[in-house]
Amino acid sequence: MEATIPAGWDQDSHTLYLHPSGVRIERRVYRNKESWILVPVDLDQAVLEFTPNSDGLGLAFAAFAGGDAGPKAAASGKETPARMAARRDEKLEDASDAEERSKEDEEDED
DSSP states (O other), X not given: OOOOOOTTOEXXXXXXXXXXXXXXXXXXXXXXXEEEEEEOSSTTSOOEEEOSSHHHHHHHHHHHHTTSSSTHHHHTOOOOHHHHHHHHHHHHHHHHHHHHHHHHHHHHHO
């Protein structure tokens, strides 16, 4: 039994479905097991796994429809751990740049 493809999805092959938002559902080996995987656009969101049959494909489409892989994380305003770490790295980099500039300014004054 083949799962019904919801409106807005394009079937690239029998193992790959693409959405215009950039989200994809594909059947492949992921973490040493075959499954349908729902791959979100936002790399901070987790990949969701479903059984490698038509039921799993239907559940993957349903999960997307429920908002489990859309751009909601970025729009919600919540900081993800990866984004917080990136901001800390930027602040450290900016601080070291400021120190270098002040050292250069001191050397120029001498």
